[in-house]
Amino acid sequence: MxxxxxxxxxxxxxxxxxxxxxxxxxxxxxxxxxxxxxxxxxxxxxxxxxxxxxxxxxxxxxxxxxxxxxxxxxxxxxxPAERRRAIMGADMAMIFQEPMTSLNPVYRVGEQIAESILQHRKVSKAQARERAIELLRLVRIPDPEGRVDSFPHQLSGGMRQRVMIAMALACDPKLLxxxxxxxxxxxxxxxxxxxxxxxxxxxxxxxxxxxxxxxxxxxxxxxxxxxxxxxxxxxxxxxxxxxxxxxxxxxxxxxxxxxxxxxxxxxxxxxxxxxPMLGEKLDGCAFHPRCGRARPICSDIDPVAIAVSPSHFARCHFPGEDQA
Ligand SMILES: Nc1ncnc2c1ncn2[C@@H]1O[C@H](COP(=O)(O)OP(=O)(O)OP(=O)(O)O)[C@@H](O)[C@H]1O
Ligand code: SF4
Ligand SMILES: [Mg+2]
Structure with a gap:
């Protein structure tokens, strides 16, 4: 499954x-x-x-x-909302493009990681801090015992993204x-x-x-x-x-x-x-105004997914036709 x-x-x-x-x-x-x-x-x-x-x-x-x-x-x-909330952020977690918009500038990174642990796990604050250090080590941040008390602006962009990954991994997600x-x-x-x-x-x-x-x-x-x-x-x-x-x-x-x-x-x-613009109506295949392979049927009928192989599908009337 x-x-x-x-x-x-x-x-x-x-x-x-x-x-x-x-x-x-x-x-x-x-x-x-x-x-x-x-x-x-x-x-x-x-x-x-x-x-x-x-x-x-x-x-x-x-x-x-x-x-x-x-x-x-x-x-x-x-x-039910309660069961869904228990899954979100724990079994299923997300990281975004720009860590600065997801990290709170006024809290130390360790506090923010500990907070996401405390939301989902019954552990003490001291245990959550220990786990935060462990997670910083897991994402290869040097000197995790020192960095745990850094503010986000004291870290480089790459380090901040590592902190975001650490936060996402706080509860061992099955899906990131x-x-x-x-x-x-x-x-x-x-x-x-x-x-x-x-x-x-x-x-x-x-x-x-x-x-x-x-x-x-x-x-x-x-x-x-x-x-x-x-x-x-x-x-x-x-x-x-x-x-x-x-x-x-x-x-x-x-x-x-x-x-x-x-x-x-x-x-x-x-x-x-x-x-195409948001909400714009386009008959046929939405790619036809840009497609070098387009033929008359393409502007009339939206193609369904065609099996190119048992595990490979393409929504195109002429899949793979001009293969080099
Ligand atoms: N909150 C919103 N209100 C109105 N329109 C939205 C909202 N969020 C997304 N859209 C519109 O929905 C469409 C899909 O947006 P989405 O953010 O999923 O695109 P994307 O593939 O993630 O793009 P990008 O690569 O720029 O992140 C876009 O046309 C966008 O303008
Ligand atoms: S159906 Fe295929 S060939 Fe036709 S416009 Fe769309 S992508 Fe191009
Ligand atoms: Mg996007």
């Missing part, structure tokens, strides 16, 4: 009394101990999907309009959702954080859902990949299969535009034109 199974998840944003669909029925699974990468351009719905899984959309103008989220066999959307965890960091630090996540996965056996707009990051880290475009998953496959046989023209465009450095000026130069 998959650890996480998301089925036909649809999400809409309430704008002026109307619900505008932004995520149009995505389905994917994360296997225990494995890493699923979700990749796609800005605005395609990656963060909304992960916030929905974490139950963090409540109270916002964003609504889940249909679908189910099964975690460890339990439906997170129908589970990492939403663009390295984009705010320079390339060398980025690589070290990705290596750290892989090492921690080997040590703890947790599953990871890694979200990125950078296919290069996904290629290095993931067992399976789901490519998102305009609120839909348009290609899924085991990573080695996806990178050897990209069936969807959008995936091929993303691959061709992997930046050679983090300062690359023009990302996605290989894919012409623009991403």
């Amino acid at each position: 998959a650890l996480l199974e998301v089925k036909d998840l649809a999400i809409a944003v309430a704008v002026g009394g109307q619900l505008v669909p932004v995520v149009h029925g995505v389905s994917f699974t994360v296997e225990a101990g494995k890493t699923l990468g979700i990749v796609g351009e800005s605005g395609c719905g990656k963060s909304l999907t992960s916030l929905a899984i974490m139950g963090l959309l409540e109270g916002s103008q964003v609504r889940i309009t249909s679908g189910s989220i099964l975690f460890d066999g339990q439906d997170m959307l129908t589970l 959702i990492a939403d663009e965890p390295t984009t705010a960091l320079d390339v060398t630090v980025q690589a070290r954080i990705l290596d750290l996540l892989k090492e921690l996965q080997d040590e703890t056996g947790m599953a990871i859902m890694l979200i990125s707009h950078d296919l290069g990051v996904i290629a290095e880290t993931c067992d399976d990949v789901a490519v998102m475009y305009w609120g839909k998953i348009i290609e899924t496959a085991p990573a080695d299969e996806l990178f050897s046989t990209m069936a969807h023209p959008y995936t091929r465009g993303l691959m061709a535009s992997i930046p050679v450095s983090d300062r690359e000026v023009e990302r996605l130069e290989a894919i012409p034109s623009r991403v």
